[in-house]
Amino acid sequence: MKQINLLALLLSLMVLGTACQNRQNRNEQAPENIRVSNTPVPSWSKDAVIYEVNIRQYTPEGTFNAFAEHLPRLKELGVDILWLMPVHPIGEKNRKGSLGSYYSIKDYKGINPEFGTLDDFKALVQKAHEMDMHLILDWVANHTAWDHPWIAEHPQWYTKNEAGEIIPPVEDWTDVADLDYSNAQLREAMIDAMAYWVKEADIDGFRCDVAGMVPVDFWEAAREALENIKPVWMLAEDEAEINLLNNAFNANYGWEFHHIMNGVAKGEKNALDVAAYFQKIDTLYPKGSWPMQFTSNHDENSWNGTAPERLGKALKTMAALTFTVEGMPLIYSGQEVGLNKRLRFFDKDTIEWKESEMTPFYQTLTKLKKENPALWNGTAGGHLQIITTNAPENIFAFVREKENNRVVAFFNLSDQSVSLFSENGPQGNFTDLFSGNTVSLPADGLLLQPWDFKIFIHY
Known part of the structure; x- marks a missing residue:
C-alpha cells in the first residue's frame, strides 16, 4: 500500500482549494x-x-x-x-x-x-x-x-x-x-x-x-x-x-x-x-x-x-x-x-x-x-446532433453546425445495403465531399452500400 504523507496531504488540499477558487471565478458566467x-x-x-x-x-x-x-x-x-x-x-x-x-x-x-x-x-x-x-x-x-x-x-x-x-x-x-x-x-x-x-x-x-x-x-x-x-x-x-x-x-x-x-x-x-x-x-x-x-x-x-x-x-x-x-x-x-x-x-x-x-x-x-x-x-x-433514419440499427447519421458551416454525415455501419430515409435531417443544397457534386437534402431513398458513407458540406 502507498503510505500517506501528511505534508503531501496538506499541500494537496491547498492546491485543490486554489483550483476550486479558480473554477468559481472562471465559471461565474456558466449555467449551473x-x-x-x-x-x-x-x-x-x-x-x-x-x-x-x-x-x-x-x-x-x-x-x-x-x-x-x-x-x-x-x-x-x-x-x-x-x-x-x-x-x-x-x-x-x-x-x-x-x-x-x-x-x-x-x-x-x-x-x-x-x-x-x-x-x-x-x-x-x-x-x-x-x-x-x-x-x-x-x-x-x-x-x-x-x-x-x-x-x-x-x-x-x-x-x-x-x-x-x-x-x-x-x-x-x-x-x-x-x-x-x-x-x-x-x-x-x-x-x-x-x-x-x-x-x-x-x-x-x-x-x-x-x-x-x-x-x-x-x-x-x-x-x-x-x-x-x-x-x-x-x-x-x-x-x-x-x-x-x-x-x-x-x-x-x-x-x-x-x-x-x-x-x-x-x-x-x-x-x-x-x-x-x-x-x-x-x-x-x-x-x-x-x-x-x-x-x-x-x-x-x-x-x-x-x-x-x-x-x-x-x-x-x-x-x-x-x-x-x-x-x-x-x-x-x-x-x-x-x-x-x-x-x-x-x-x-x-x-x-x-x-x-x-x-x-x-x-x-x-x-x-x-x-x-x-x-x-x-x-x-x-455539437453533434443525431439524425433519425428508417434504419437506426444500421445507419449512424448526424449533423454538426458552427456559424454558417454545416456538415451532414450518413454512415452505413453494417454489411447490408440500405435505402436511406431520414426523419429530422437538414434541408438544402450541399456539396458531396468525395464527388464534388451538389446534392439536395434530404436525400430520401439514398442507397448506401455495405460500409458506405456520405459526407455533405454546406457553407
Whole structure:
C-alpha cells in the first residue's frame, strides 16, 4: 500500500482549494447545470489532427534526424500535433526484449542515445515549429525503471508492499517500479522534470501515460507550473477519471468508442451503440474538453492487431468517423500508408513506407476537418446532433453546425445495403465531399452500400 504523507496531504488540499477558487471565478458566467473545463486551450489545437510517432520503428536508423526527413510529408498529410513516444533512456534491469519498453524510464531529463542527442531533439522541435506543427512528449509519471537513480537515492518515493519491498504498479509490468504520490518531494521532482523539457527544448505539451493512475491534484499542479512557462496542450491516457479534464488535461482517450467501432466491424455492435456513446459523452465531458478518437495506436497495433486486421472492410468507414464526430482524430505511424503489420514492442521492427490509397484518403479527411469549423475540437466546433433514419440499427447519421458551416454525415455501419430515409435531417443544397457534386437534402431513398458513407458540406 502507498503510505500517506501528511505534508503531501496538506499541500494537496491547498492546491485543490486554489483550483476550486479558480473554477468559481472562471465559471461565474456558466449555467449551473453545465460542467465547464477550466483547462487552458491553446488556439492551435482547435482544428488539430494528432499523429503518433514511433521513433524506434519509423526508419531503419530509428533516430530523430531520420524522422525529421518525414516532416514535409506529414505536413502535406495535414498533421498538426506530433506526439512522440518516450524519448528517454530505457532501463536495463528487468528489461523486456532486446531494446526494452519506451515506458521504462531511467532518466527523465535524458535522451535515449539510440535516437540521437539532445541537440538532435531540439533541432527536430525547431523544424516542426518552423513548419507550423507542434510537438508533445509522451510522459511516464506513474513509474520508473528499476535502475532509475531514484530507486537508490529516494526509495521513499516508491510504493512498497507489507514487507517493505518496492513493487511494480501492475503485476505483469515487471520492468517498472511504482511511484508513491503521497510524497511531496517526488511531486516536486516530477514537475521539475516536465518543466525542463518545456524550457530546454520548447516542446508544446505532453501525452501522459496511464494518467488515471496518478492523482488528479498532481496533474493540476503540473499544468499550472507548465502554463507559467508557455501555453501547452495535454492528453491523458485515461477515460475513467473524467475530473482530469477539469483543470489539467484538454483531452483524454476515446477508448469506449474505439472498442465500439471494433465491435461494429465484427457484427457484435451496431449504430445504436454508436449513438448511445455520443449521447453519453454529451453529459459526461466538461464543456471545452474532448476525447481523442482513433482506430489504432501503439498499444492496439502491437497487442490487439492492426487496424485493417480488426476493422476489415469497415477500415475507411471507421477512419472517416473519427474525423467527423466530436473529438480529435489520431493517425498512428504508418496508418497513412495502410500499415498492416503488428510492430514488435520491445525489439526493432521497421515500418515499410510505400504508396497507398490511404494517403490521399487521409489527406481528404484532414482537409475536411480544417476547412469546416463545424468539425473543430471542443467549443470551437459544432455539437453533434443525431439524425433519425428508417434504419437506426444500421445507419449512424448526424449533423454538426458552427456559424454558417454545416456538415451532414450518413454512415452505413453494417454489411447490408440500405435505402436511406431520414426523419429530422437538414434541408438544402450541399456539396458531396468525395464527388464534388451538389446534392439536395434530404436525400430520401439514398442507397448506401455495405460500409458506405456520405459526407455533405454546406457553407
